[in-house]
Amino acid sequence: MSSKTWGICLVSCAVSFSAGFYLKGSQVAINDSSNLNDLNGTVSQQSPSEQAVKSYEKTKLHTRNQNLFTEKVVLDKVDDFLSRNKNIHFLNITNKMVAPFYQLLSELDEYQLQQKAENLVDQLPNYAASRLLVITLETLAELQPQKALEISMSISDEYYDKYANIQSVFSIWSASSPEEALEWYASEDFSQTQHLHFAKDILSATVLNHLYNKNKSLALTKVSELLQQNKLTAFAMERLSESINQSNEFRSLLDVLSVSQFHDSGMVEVTAQWFAKAPQDAAAWVNMLDEEQKSPRLFNLALKNWIKSEPKYASDWYIKQFDEQQQSEAISIAATHFAREDPKSALEWVESLNMANSQNAIDDILRNAGYRDPDFVIANLDRVQDTKIKLSAFQDAIYSIYLNNPDKAQKLIDASEHKEALEAYIHKINQS
Numbered sequence: 001m002s003s004k005t006w007g008i009c010l011v012s013c014a015v016s017f018s019a020g021f022y023l024k025g026s027q028v029a030i031n032d033s034s035n036l037n038d039l040n041g042t043v044s045q046q047s048p049s050e051q052a053v054k055s056y057e058k059t060k061l062h063t064r065n066q067n068l069f070t071e072k073v074v075l076d077k078v079d080d081f082l083s084r085n086k087n088i089h090f091l092n093i094t095n096k097m098v099a100p101f102y103q104l105l106s107e108l109d110e111y112q113l114q115q116k117a118e119n120l121v122d123q124l125p126n127y128a129a130s131r132l133l134v135i136t137l138e139t140l141a142e143l144q145p146q147k148a149l150e151i152s153m154s155i156s157d158e159y160y161d162k163y164a165n166i167q168s169v170f171s172i173w174s175a176s177s178p179e180e181a182l183e184w185y186a187s188e189d190f191s192q193t194q195h196l197h198f199a200k201d202i203l204s205a206t207v208l209n210h211l212y213n214k215n216k217s218l219a220l221t222k223v224s225e226l227l228q229q230n231k232l233t234a235f236a237m238e239r240l241s242e243s244i245n246q247s248n249e250f251r252s253l254l255d256v257l258s259v260s261q262f263h264d265s266g267m268v269e270v271t272a273q274w275f276a277k278a279p280q281d282a283a284a285w286v287n288m289l290d291e292e293q294k295s296p297r298l299f300n301l302a303l304k305n306w307i308k309s310e311p312k313y314a315s316d317w318y319i320k321q322f323d324e325q326q327q328s329e330a331i332s333i334a335a336t337h338f339a340r341e342d343p344k345s346a347l348e349w350v351e352s353l354n355m356a357n358s359q360n361a362i363d364d365i366l367r368n369a370g371y372r373d374p375d376f377v378i379a380n381l382d383r384v385q386d387t388k389i390k391l392s393a394f395q396d397a398i399y400s401i402y403l404n405n406p407d408k409a410q411k412l413i414d415a416s417e418h419k420e421a422l423e424a425y426i427h428k429i430n431q432s
Contacts, residue, residue, distance in 0.1 A: 237266025370396025
């Protein structure tokens with residue numbers, strides 16, 4: 001083997017040895033490093049509870065930051081709306097303009113809503129602030145109704161929408177938790193505030209309607225309790241009875257009201273509503289009342305509601321509630337209401353009574369029907385005996401025709417013996 005060949009072999013062996021030594025050293029270094037990392041991991045490893053606390057704190061911080069970001073976005077939009085509409089008139093603020101704020105403000109928590117509501121109150125009577133205040137209070141009412149009520153009731157009485165805000169907030173509370181809302185109302189002392197009549201009328205009616213829809217028996221019990229506390233009015237009872245349609249429910253409510261020591265408990269108003277829903281049943285119930293429980297006001301309200309559905313039956317029943325001395329007036333009242341529904345039938349009804357004291361009723365029918373049915377009035381003027389009443393009814397009928405057909409009216413005037421008086425009447429009205 002030549003010296004050149006041996007030289008090459010020696011160089012190759014040296015390179016191989018060096019590479020092997022280097023790789024072995026690297027593996028040792030890697031193993032040593034891995035062992036060191038394992039050691040450090042053992043020393044610095046956290047317990048599961050410590051890891052959980054750290055994770056919770058990170059989540060809490062993230063949530064807080066997210067809430068701060070959300071609050072800033074919402075409040076920036078509110079401030080932008082208020083700034084752009086600082087001098088706008090309330091008629092120019094449309095529902096479409098404020099509708100997005102229902103969703104935006106629902107992103108805030110109860111504390112943020114409370115702060116914003118109080119801030120908006122300070123900006124009243126600005127119209128833009130007023131509209132956003134309504135939305136803010138309604139949103140807050142879903143979370144903290146008492147706080148929303150407190151803010152609403154603290155608003156100055158000079159603010160024209162104050163009571164609308166109170167009613168809106170209380171209605172939201174009553175719809176979701178009528179028992180809680182009623183408990184608050186029953187325990188609240190309104191006697192020393194500006195809200196006494198509003199509370200007894202509107203707030204009581206609102207919560208009782210919601211409670212009645214949920215639990216009729218409980219609602220009637222609460223009606224009795226509130227009557228004893230003098231926290232109900234006839235208005236509230238009338239509003240409650242508007243949602244009743246069944247005769248047995250009317251009877252149950254009236255049984256509660258009938259034992260009340262308060263004269264104005266709402267019996268008349270509830271009974272009148274019954275006449276609008278089931279008049280025959282209501283009439284039978286009234287007929288069984290003691291005389292001291294009956295009154296002309298009850299009869300008049302009953303007639304007013306019943307006559308819309310069954311005018312003849314209503315009129316017949318009505319005049320039977322009065323003695324002979326009051327018959328003439330009763331017939332006139334019934335005939336007047338009857339004529340508003342159907343003047344021709346009303347006149348026929350009066351004449352069918354065949355009573356000597358029915359002339360006033362005939363006069364009232366024709367005098368009040370002039371604008372509603374002028375042709376009917378003109379055709380029946382011969383039934384009127386008093387000259388002044390006849391001319392008055394004729395004038396109203398002619399003017400009604402004149403408004404729609406001047407030529408027809410003029411022909412009737414020219415053919416009348418009262419031409420001069422009719423022309424003077426029309427001229428006077430046109431000049432007024």
